[in-house]
Amino acid sequence: MNETIETILQHRSIRQFKDEPLSEEQIRTIVSSAQAASTSSYIQAYTIIGVKDPVKKKKLSELAGPQSYIEENGHFFVFCADLYRHEKIGEWEQADVIPSLESTEKFMVAVIDASLAAQNASIAAESMGLGICYIGGIRNDLESVSDILELPDRVIPLFGLAVGYPEGVSDVKSRLPMAAVYHEDTYQRDEEAMKAELDMYDETISSYYHARTAGKRSDRWTGQMAKMLSGKKRMYMKDFVEKKGFNKR
Template sequence: MNTIIESILNHRSIRKFKDEKLTEEQIRLIVKSALQASTSSNVMAYTIIGVKDGIIKDELYKVSGHEHVKNNAHMFVFCGDLQRINQLGNSVKNQSVQENLESTEQLIVATVDASLAAQNASIAAESMGLGICYIGSLRNDIQRVNDILQLPEYVIPLFGLVVGYPDQKPEIKPRLPLETMYHENRYKPFAEQQRFIEAYDNEMENYYENRSSNTKVDNWTEQMIRKFSKPTRMDVTPFVKSKNMNKR
């Protein structure tokens, strides 16, 4: 096992950081690492917004509700971005690209491109001894985040990534077993996955009961049923369409 794989397998979300900022060189290296991620047809359908301003962090914190959104060394917001292509087509080459940009396919491309870039950034940051945490809760009020960051049409905020020097070392949260997540040649029926999920529930119950902080009685199945039984962030769909994306 090499050091890169060791780093990946030791990943844990960090939500408490030391009061120490990143250097400009660190920020640039993280971003340059993100930019080297694979991208569909070299579209690079994303933009990364670095957030240093404390006032903006406070506003994003009000949307997210998580303290580490305002207390971190640096924050990145990853956006799906088809605006550049729109401008090249309509303004530069005088050729309509609107129908293509409004398709579900291009929304998927933008989301995947941004996610690949973010994971590159995360691995780069962790290789520097930094900790990271993804912030999906920016979508709690996606319109507000859009307004704070002044995003034009064809650009949507997907998630945040906070980075900093860890001031905690939480236990590594177990993942679903490989036998559940990796299927060969065909999709495994749920019946073939179920016993592994049940074993994972037992493992998660033990994890929650014995971790060093925020202990509780819970498991993965119960969490998922609670999560998906209550509709959440239903405003995201009309918001995305209002940005002229995922309309076809």
């Protein structure tokens, strides 16, 4: 097993960072690594915003939770799906690009491009001895996030990425059994086998929480998912996405 794979398999979310900013060289390396990710048809439909302003970080922290590690980290990145520059290219090249930019396909391309870039950035950061935590909480109020970051139409903030020097390291949290996520040739729909896999996984996760919290928690993964998905969350998203010029066709 090489060092890259070891870094990937040792991933865990870090939610407490030392009070030490990243250097400009580290930031450039992380962003350059993000840009090296695969991109559909070379479209590069994303933008990364580094947030240094403590006032803006505090506002983002409050919108997302509050989550203190948005304020207290080495650097905070926001990854955005971005087709704004492509709209401008259409204007400058006198090409009718709007129907394409408003398509569900290009919406998916922008989200996927940004996600691939972010994962490259995360692996690069972790390979440098840094810790990371993805922040989906900024989607609690994307209108406000867009205002804080002064985002034009055709730019959607997708998630944040807190990066910094870890203040303590938690255990790696087990993922689903490989058989649950990797199928060959066809989707495996044996419900008894699926239930058996998830029951075993529930035992693993329950033991993880029990050990981590000295017996205060013993959550099952399936119970967590049922509770989470039973609630309505961020139901404004479709309207917001369309308002920003995405996913209209």
